[in-house]
Amino acid sequence: MDKQTLFNTIRDLIDSRQLAVLCTQKDGHPYASLVAVTVTPELDRIIFLTPVTTRKYDNLTACPNAAFLIDNSENRAEDIYQATAVTATGTAVEVPNTENQTLKALYLARHPHLASFAAAATTALVCVNISRYILVTRFQNVFELTVNHENDAENSTSETG
Numbered sequence: 001m002d003k004q005t006l007f008n009t010i011r012d013l014i015d016s017r018q019l020a021v022l023c024t025q026k027d028g029h030p031y032a033s034l035v036a037v038t039v040t041p042e043l044d045r046i047i048f049l050t051p052v053t054t055r056k057y058d059n060l061t062a063c064p065n066a067a068f069l070i071d072n073s074e075n076r077a078e079d080i081y082q083a084t085a086v087t088a089t090g091t092a093v094e095v096p097n098t099e100n101q102t103l104k105a106l107y108l109a110r111h112p113h114l115a116s117f118a119a120a121a122t123t124a125l126v127c128v129n130i131s132r133y134i135l136v137t138r139f140q141n142v143f144e145l146t147v148n149h150e151n152d153a154e155n156s157t158s159e160t161g
Helices: 004-016 056-062 097-110 112-119
Strands: 020-025 027-035 046-052 065-071 084-094 123-137 140-150 150-161
Touching: 004 065, 004 084, 004 123, 004 140, 020 046, 020 056, 027 046, 027 056, 046 065, 046 097, 046 112, 056 123, 097 112, 097 123, 112 123
Parallel strands: none
Antiparallel strands: 020 027, 020 065, 046 123, 065 084, 084 123, 123 140, 140 150
């Protein structure tokens, strides 16, 4: 799969889903959470909201390494061969005030029903700076897109099977 097709496939998959599984860890203990996400047009950042009192926030504060899993499965037996899944890995940071307005507007354009949650004083806007995407199709076709934060997402791909 060429770079542009891979980029577009990942973009289309993420755009087709409102939610992702966020994977964090602390002290060697993994944790998974369902979160509503938005991705930047360049695919270099995935954004979500969380209360600062959550385990996911505590985990990301202790260890900012994170992964997301987004897939198009429908809980059917044939999904094992037909579904597409992407894992995005990166480093989480709470969005600084200088970028908060812009990224929050992007997030709320996709999730307007979360406006009151976003406005709460105890809610953090978290940005995961993505370093790579791993796309799996038909159970065993694996493609990787490395994100270059200087030149956006289309700089490197690899394929395994």
